[in-house]
Each structure stands twice: as structure tokens, then as C-alpha cells.
Amino acid sequence: MSKAASTRNTPRPAAGPLGPAGLLDSLAPLLHEWLPRQRWFAGKGRPVTAFTLRAATELLPLGAAPGLLHLLVQAQQDSPAAARPTGDCYQLLLGVRTALPPRLAAARIGRAHEGPLAGLDIYDALLDPRLAGVLFERLRTPGQLGALRFDRNPATVIPTGLPARPLGAEQSNTSLVYGDTFILKVFRRVHPGSNPDLELPLALAQAGCARVPAPVAWYEATEPEPATLGVLQPFLYGSEDGWQLALHALADGHDFTAGARALGRATAEVHGTLASALPTAVLRKQQIQHLAAGMTERLEATAQAVPALAPYAAGLRTAFDALAELGHAGRTWAAQRIHGDLHLGQSLRAKDGEWSVIDFEGEPARPLAERTRPQPVVRDVAGMLRSFDYAARSHRPWAPQWATHCRDAYCEGYASVSGADPRGEPELLRAYETDKAVYEVLYEARNRPDWLPVPMAAIQRLSLPFPAPTFTTPAPKLPRRPPQ
Missing domain, CATH: 3.10.450 (Nuclear Transport Factor 2; Chain: A,)
Structure with a gap:
């Protein structure tokens, strides 16, 4: 079938006639x-x-x-x-x-x-549970069906007849749970190539990392070009996601530093396994300046799209300029495959207290080539630090010290496994945290404008001369807690 098939042409049927043209x-x-x-x-x-x-x-x-x-x-x-x-x-x-x-x-x-x-x-x-069940049965049976190819891990037993229900969480994809045993993520926005949410969990599973549910089945498009369409993984029944755990701790006035520290350790384990299982790189002058230029470009585009950001653009740009200057002076950083969109909602804690990391797709709005490129692990760390800030600002009264303690504990836990504290790279961490906050501003402005005050509070802090105080702005008044 031609890639340029028009809306008036019938596609070549894959299984059975699709009917007349149009x-x-x-x-x-x-x-x-x-x-x-x-x-x-x-x-x-x-x-x-x-x-x-x-x-x-x-x-x-x-x-x-x-x-x-x-x-x-x-x-x-x-x-x-x-x-x-x-x-x-x-x-x-x-x-x-x-x-x-x-x-x-x-x-x-x-x-x-x-x-x-x-x-x-x-x-x-x-x-429709009936039709969702049809898709599940196809995943149990590897093979080609028209433009689709189904594959699975032969070592995993996938029982038949598990009831299907959609996962109600707010997502950029669609997830189905089958019998509280498996969860299927269906990628709605399709990019050519292998999706990191299949590629990275497979690599981690093959390397023996237990922090990530191993894919048991998946399906892909074979035409007009190969693309990952869905991944079936074990459903961690009884686990609670880090976002809800953090909100409950805030609501109950409980300390969350032990959980944050353990999550830091789990993150470092995943990073360590990815570094050993997949190719790594070193970012040198040209790559660092390109990285800083990309951050600056996103800042300028967002300032045009969201006028509220414009007054802070000059102050925010200093973080990216400082990164570029370090690259020009000969500073280098290790780069590897990372999660790419790490936050509390991408983590699950089992009843025994052990953390798992999920959803390795990266930021869906970013091009696939960018999401699969080796990057400094500090990018993931910055995403989690922003998430602690989000949780603290969703609580009333605002809990700035809670976020500070969690951020510190997370970095301490990470350092205990990796041997390197992310706070030891302040310019790099600041640049990535600023870039993440800019991304959040654009996202909230487009999708949840009532929540724009949350990243804007971070924008105000990050635009101050470096090093800036951790928290400087009053808590925004919000209508409800956001899903993270």
C-alpha cells in the first residue's frame, strides 16, 4: 500500500475484505x-x-x-x-x-x-471488554496478521480468558488491565522504529534488572514502515504509584524521606544496568553546546507561546549559557540511555517497600530520535526533583520543606548506589531542571491551564541568579490535585 494513500482509496485488506472504496x-x-x-x-x-x-x-x-x-x-x-x-x-x-x-x-x-x-x-x-479480549488473544498467538506482527516471550505463560478493563489514569496512551495480571499499553501516537518502552525494558530484563516489569508480549506494524504499537507487561497488583504515595504522606503529615531515598537507589540501579547493557557516549564541546542551544530554543519558543514566561526568559537563559560555557571550556559529561520522563507517577512501590520504574517511552511530544539518544542521567534526576516540587505545591498548606527533604534524600539514595551525587554537577542539574520547568509551562498552558501556576513558581525561582534559594514564592491556589 502506498504511504500516500488518499482518503478516497481503499487500503489493501489484511484479513478479509474491507468493503468498497472509500x-x-x-x-x-x-x-x-x-x-x-x-x-x-x-x-x-x-x-x-x-x-x-x-x-x-x-x-x-x-x-x-x-x-x-x-x-x-x-x-x-x-x-x-x-x-x-x-x-x-x-x-x-x-x-x-x-x-x-x-x-x-x-x-x-x-x-x-x-x-x-x-x-x-x-x-x-x-x-469494549469483548474486543479488548480479542486483542489480548492475538498477543497470546505470535504471528503476522496483515500489517501487524505479534510477538511474545515464549518463557512466559499467558493464560486465556482474562477479563479486560481500561486503566482510568490520565495518560498520553491507552492502557488495559487483564485480570489484574497483565497490563497492555497501546501507543496512540505512532512513530517509526522501536519504541523505548519496549526496547529498554527488554534490555533491562535480559540484563537481570528486577526494577522494571519485563515485557511478555508486544505487537508492531510492519507497513508502511516498522513501528511499535503495544507492549504487554506484568501488572504489579497491590503496588501504589509514587505520586499517590507522596500526596498521602503530605495529607497525613508523614515523612517521605525514606521512600524518596529508596527511590533514588532504585533509579541508580536502573541507570547502572542501562549503562552496562547498552552503548554509552561522552558529551564533548560540540554536543554540549548543541544541547544548550536546544534548551535555549525551547525556552524562546515557549516564551512566545506562553506570554507569562517571557519576563523570566533572560534569567532562565543564564542556566543554558553557563552549560554552553562549560562545554566551550572543555568540560565533558558521560551520556547513556535513560528513562527520559521520570517522575513520581512513573514509579511503583510494592507492599514490601521495593520500588519499580515504569513507562520508558520518554516525553511523547519529543521526537523519537531525541528520546533514544544517550543523555546524562541528571536529566532523569531533574525530572524526579521537579515531581517532588509538584507534590509539595499541590498540598495545602504549601509544604516547601517537605520537597527540600525529599529532593535531598532522593539524591543521597542515588549517590549511595552510583557513587556520584547528582548535586555535585550543579550547572548541569540546574540546566536540566530549568528545561523541564519550561516544558511543564508549555504542557500546562496547553492541557491544564489551571495548573500553570505550579511550574511558573519554579520558573520564578530558577530565573534568579545562581545559586538561587530553593523556594521563594508563595503557594499557588489550585482547584484540585493534578495527576502526575
Whole structure:
């Protein structure tokens, strides 16, 4: 099938006929309304101008009741910075029924009025336990099905018939839990190549690291180009995520430094294993200056997009200038594969107190090439330090000392395993923490504007002359606690 298949062409069927020409004639009017409203849609604020069908596979024939259709659809959008429309590719699993039962009303996309699906109800299949079960059964059986390839770890037993339920947490992807035994992450925004959330856990498992749930099955696209689509891993039933644990500790007035210190140790273990299992690098003058320039570019773009940031841009830029100057003076830093989006919500603590690290996809908004590039481990550390700050500022009254103690304990725990305290690289840590806060400002402005005061409080602190006091601003008034 051509990569440039138009919305008027029928894709080559992968399993069974997809019907007459014009599949997207049925779907495009519905997707125009539904897709931009989804939490995982990346192009918010820009209208979708067209859809391109990249691949289609029938997992259940459309003549069945219900049918199950797997699509890779590119959403074209106008961009002021691009000479021509650009767009992201999304993975859609669509159920097709003559009539949607009331229990699936929340999954409804709409009723098709033209094309081969005219008169049929279209809905999000991942919210239908029956169709989610079909996907699970495919994962149990390796092999090729049209444009999809399913694979699994043969050493793992995957029982049949586990009931499916969607994970209710706010995510940039969709996750399904099967019988409290396995969890499947379905990547909604698809990038060509191997997703780090499959690549890194596989490498860690093969190296014997127990801090990360090992993938047991996964599926990928084979056309129009290879891409990871979903990963099945053990579901750590009974574990609590670090974000909720931190909020509970704050609410109860409990100390969290022991947990933060143990989490620092777990992070260092994961970093150490990744450094031994995968290639490493050294950042020298050119790479460091390129790194600092990228941070500066993101700052300037965000200051244009979020006017509230502009008054602090000059002060924030000094962190990136200092990093570039160190590189120019001959300073080097080790780089390796890292988590890339580490925060409290990406950690789970079991009942025995042991921490696990999850979700190695990195920041989905960043290009895949950037997310798979070796980077200093301090980037992950900065993400976790920002997360402690987020937790402290979500509590009323504001708990600045709680965050300070947790940040220190986390770094101490990290140093006890790695032999190097992240605070020993103050310029590098400051640059990464500033870059993370800038990223948070843009994210909150676009997705959760009520929470913009949280990263803006850090922006004010980080814009002060270095070294700045740890906390300097009053607690923002917030409507509710954010999922992290």
C-alpha cells in the first residue's frame, strides 16, 4: 500500500475484505469531531484538515457482530512553522456494530452516514471488554496478521480468558488491565522504529534488572514502515504509584524521606544496568553546546507561546549559557540511555517497600530520535526533583520543606548506589531542571491551564541568579490535585 494513500482509496485488506472504496469516507467526518477531544491527541489547538489512511487490518471481520478494525491514520494539520501541512500518525482500534448497546455509550465515536460503513455505529474498541479480549488473544498467538506482527516471550505463560478493563489514569496512551495480571499499553501516537518502552525494558530484563516489569508480549506494524504499537507487561497488583504515595504522606503529615531515598537507589540501579547493557557516549564541546542551544530554543519558543514566561526568559537563559560555557571550556559529561520522563507517577512501590520504574517511552511530544539518544542521567534526576516540587505545591498548606527533604534524600539514595551525587554537577542539574520547568509551562498552558501556576513558581525561582534559594514564592491556589 502506498504511504500516500488518499482518503478516497481503499487500503489493501489484511484479513478479509474491507468493503468498497472509500473507507475514510465513512470515518473521516466522525474522526474530525472525536479525535481532537482525546487526551492523547497531540495536535490540540490546530484544526485537522485531512486524514490519510496508512494501514488497515481487520482483527474481526466487519461482517461480524461486532467487527474490529485496526487503523493507522495520519491527521494532517496546518502549522504556522511549516511550509506545508504536517501531521501525526495515530493508532485506532475501532469497533463496528449495527447498534451500540447502552453499556458502551461512553465509547461511541458516531454513526457513519456514507461510504462502506454507512448506517453502522463506530466506537473505541479498547473500551469494549469483548474486543479488548480479542486483542489480548492475538498477543497470546505470535504471528503476522496483515500489517501487524505479534510477538511474545515464549518463557512466559499467558493464560486465556482474562477479563479486560481500561486503566482510568490520565495518560498520553491507552492502557488495559487483564485480570489484574497483565497490563497492555497501546501507543496512540505512532512513530517509526522501536519504541523505548519496549526496547529498554527488554534490555533491562535480559540484563537481570528486577526494577522494571519485563515485557511478555508486544505487537508492531510492519507497513508502511516498522513501528511499535503495544507492549504487554506484568501488572504489579497491590503496588501504589509514587505520586499517590507522596500526596498521602503530605495529607497525613508523614515523612517521605525514606521512600524518596529508596527511590533514588532504585533509579541508580536502573541507570547502572542501562549503562552496562547498552552503548554509552561522552558529551564533548560540540554536543554540549548543541544541547544548550536546544534548551535555549525551547525556552524562546515557549516564551512566545506562553506570554507569562517571557519576563523570566533572560534569567532562565543564564542556566543554558553557563552549560554552553562549560562545554566551550572543555568540560565533558558521560551520556547513556535513560528513562527520559521520570517522575513520581512513573514509579511503583510494592507492599514490601521495593520500588519499580515504569513507562520508558520518554516525553511523547519529543521526537523519537531525541528520546533514544544517550543523555546524562541528571536529566532523569531533574525530572524526579521537579515531581517532588509538584507534590509539595499541590498540598495545602504549601509544604516547601517537605520537597527540600525529599529532593535531598532522593539524591543521597542515588549517590549511595552510583557513587556520584547528582548535586555535585550543579550547572548541569540546574540546566536540566530549568528545561523541564519550561516544558511543564508549555504542557500546562496547553492541557491544564489551571495548573500553570505550579511550574511558573519554579520558573520564578530558577530565573534568579545562581545559586538561587530553593523556594521563594508563595503557594499557588489550585482547584484540585493534578495527576502526575
